[in-house]
Structure formats: structure tokens, C-alpha cells
Amino acid sequence: PDAVALVFGERSLSYGELNARANALAHRLIGLGVRADAPVGIAVERSLEMVVGLLGIMKAGGAYVPIDTEHPPERVAYMLSDSGVKLLLTQARLLDALPAAAHVGLLTLDDLELEGERRDDPDVALHGENLAYVIYTSGSTGRPKGAANRHRALHNRLAWMQQAYGLTREDVVLQKTPFGFDVSVWEFFWPLIDGATLVLARPGGHKDAAYLAGLIADEGITTLHFVPSMLEVFLR
Numbered sequence: 117p118d119a120v121a122l123v124f125g126e127r128s129l130s131y132g133e134l135n136a137r138a139n140a141l142a143h144r145l146i147g148l149g150v151r152a153d154a155p156v157g158i159a160v161e162r163s164l165e166m167v168v169g170l171l172g173i174m175k176a177g178g179a180y181v182p183i184d185t186e187h188p189p190e191r192v193a194y195m196l197s198d199s200g201v202k203l204l205l206t207q208a209r210l211l212d213a214l215p216a217a218a219h220v221g222l223l224t225l226d227d228l229e230l231e232g233e234r235r236d237d238p239d240v241a242l243h244g245e246n247l248a249y250v251i252y253t254s255g256s257t258g259r260p261k262g263a264a265n266r267h268r269a270l271h272n273r274l275a276w277m278q279q280a281y282g283l284t285r286e287d288v289v290l291q292k293t294p295f296g297f298d299v300s301v302w303e304f305f306w307p308l309i310d311g312a313t314l315v316l317a318r319p320g321g322h323k324d325a326a327y328l329a330g331l332i333a334d335e336g337i338t339t340l341h342f343v344p345s346m347l348e349v350f351l352r
Contacts, residue, residue: 117130117131117132117135118130118131118132119131119285119311119313120313121133121134121308121313121314122134122164122167122313122314122316123313123314123315123316123335124162124163124164124315124316124318125318127164129164131311134167134168134171134308135237136235137168137172137230138168138171138172138175139172139175139233139234139235139236139237139238140172140230140233140234140235141168141169141171141172141175141176141225141228141230141233142171142172142173142175142176142238142240143176143233143234143238144172144223144228144230144233145172145173145176145178145203146176146177146238146240148203148221148223149202149203150173150176150177150178150203151176151177151178152177152178152240152241152242152246153177153178153179153246153247154177154178154179154202155178155179155180155181155199155200155201155202155247155250156173156176156178156179156180156181156201156203156204156205157180157181157182157183157195157196157199157201157203157204157205157220158170158173158180158181158182158183158204158205158206158295159182159183159184159185159192159204159205159206159207159210159214160205160206160207160210160225161207161210161319162291162295162316162317162318162319162321163207163226163316163319164316165207165225165226166295166316167304167308167314167316168225169205169225170295170304171308172205173205174248174249175237175238175240176238176240177238177240177241177242177246179246179247179248179249179250179264180248180249180250181195181199181201181249181250181251181252181262182249182251182295182296182300183195183196183204183214183296184294184295184296185210185213185214189213189215190215191260192214192215193215193217194259194260195252195260195262196215196217196220197217197219198260198262199250199252199262201220202219202220202221203220203221203222203223204217204220204221204222204223205223205224205225206222206223206224206225207224207225207226208224208226208227209226211224242267243267244266244267244268244271245266245267245268246266246267247264247265247266247267248265248266248267248269248270249264249265249270249301250262250263250264250265251263251265251296251297251298251301252296263298265301270301270305273301273302274302274305274306274309277302277306278306278309278310281339283306283307283310283311283312283339284310284311284312285311285312286312286338287307287312287313287338287339288312288313288314288315288335288336288337288338288339289303289306289307289312289313289314289315289337289338289339289340290303290315290317290328290331290332290335290337290339290340290341291303291304291314291315291316291317292317292321292322292328292340292341293322293341294322299341302341303341307339312339315331315335315337317331325346325349325350328350329350
């Protein structure tokens with residue numbers, strides 16, 4: 117529980133702290149009606165709150181739906197409507213960037229008071245066929261399409277990665293992919309289920325090669341993901 121789970125800039129959370137915060141959020145979400153397979157939107161910048169939010173949604177039984185506020189308002193509004201999201205987790209500074217949606221309740225994670233919530237693991241009955249997340253792709257028609265993935269599929273992917281690459285508690289993994297892309301899924305969850313440390317790049321940091329190079333060196337990153345074209349640049 118005392119091992120470092122999460123690092124973002126000068127802030128960090130131990131495994132015990134991360135689990136307690138995610139549990140508290142999950143209990144709040146359960147109290148708000150989140151149940152197994154319920155889609156819950158999350159529109160946040162990369163931060164400690166982002167990871168707490170993702171874990172809290174899944175611990176409550178819900179399926180997280182990442183919403184990128186840099187997308188056009190029409191696309192965001194469509195995703196909120198098409199996914200059936202009734203609750204959206206966000207940050208106060210992003211409220212102005214979100215289109216109004218009468219059917220969606222808002223919860224701002226950066227000023228959410230959770231002191232009174234329980235910290236124990238929620239007793240939620242889930243199985244492998246329950247939804248874990250829904251990520252929207254552009255789709256062949258250009259219209260966003262929600263790709264829904266189940267817990268069993270996510271587990272299979274992460275179990276394979278651990279068998280193939282074998283993270284240990286000494287490893288440090290970089291999370292730099294925007295959470296609206298599926299690569300981000302293993303970046304978040306693989307290190308956290310195997311005891312490694314997860315380091316979050318700053319918002320927009322995935323676009324800044326010099327910043328990433330410095331972060332990799334400063335944090336002692338051992339594992340990260342690049343598309344081949346970007347990997348070529350970093351190898352040079």
C-alpha cells in the first residue's frame with residue numbers, strides 16, 4: 117500500500133491512497149445510481165483526478181466513456197447523446213468547453229467533497245461480459261462510433277502483455293496517450309495491476325518531444341509506447 121502508484125508533476129499517490137480515493141468516488145457514484153454496464157462520461161485533462169475517475173467508475177460497475185473537450189462541441193454533444201451517458205465527471209475549468217446537455221448530470225472531480233464516503237472496496241457483482249469502457253472512433257463514415265469493450269477482453273489483453281513483457285515493482289510506465297485512444301487503456305491499467313509506478317505526462321505533453329525526452333530521463337521511465345514514426349525520432 118505504501119508503494120508509489122501514480123506520479124503527476126510534483127504530486128504522487130501511493131497504492132493505498134489511490135485505492136481509497138477511487139473507492140470513495142465509487143461509493144458516491146453507486147449512491148447516484150451507477151450500476152453494472154452503466155455508461156459514465158469522463159471529460160478531464162490528464163491529472164491524478166483522471167486516474168481516480170477511471171478507477172472509480174469501474175469500481176462502481178460502470179463503463180467509462182472518455183470525452184475529449186478539444187473536440188468540436190457538435191461531436192462531444194453527439195457522443196454524450198449516443199452513449200446514453202447520464203452522468204459526466206469533469207473538472208471545473210473545463211465546464212465552459214462542454215456543450216449543455218439537459219439529460220447529463222455533472223460532477224467536478226477537482227472540488228468534489230468525498231470525506232464522508234466509505235473507503236473500502238465496493239461489493240459490486242461483475243463478470244467478464246460486463247462493459248469496462250466505450251471509446252469513440254471516427255468510424256469509416258466519419259461519424260463517431262462507440263467501441264464497447266468488456267472486462268474479459270481487457271483482462272486478456274493485460275494478462276498477455278504481462279506474460280510477454282513482465283512488469284515488476286521496479287518498472288515505471290509513462291502514460292502519454294490521450295484517453296480517447298485505445299492505447300491509453302493499457303497505459304493506465306497494466307502498471308497498476310502489476311505493482312509498477314505510473315507517470316502521467318502533463319496535458320498536451322504528448323505533442324512536445326523535448327518535454328517527453330526530459331520526463332523519460334527525470335522519472336526513470338522503463339516502459340512506454342510509440343507509433344513507429346515517433347519512435348524513429350526518439351531513437352535518433
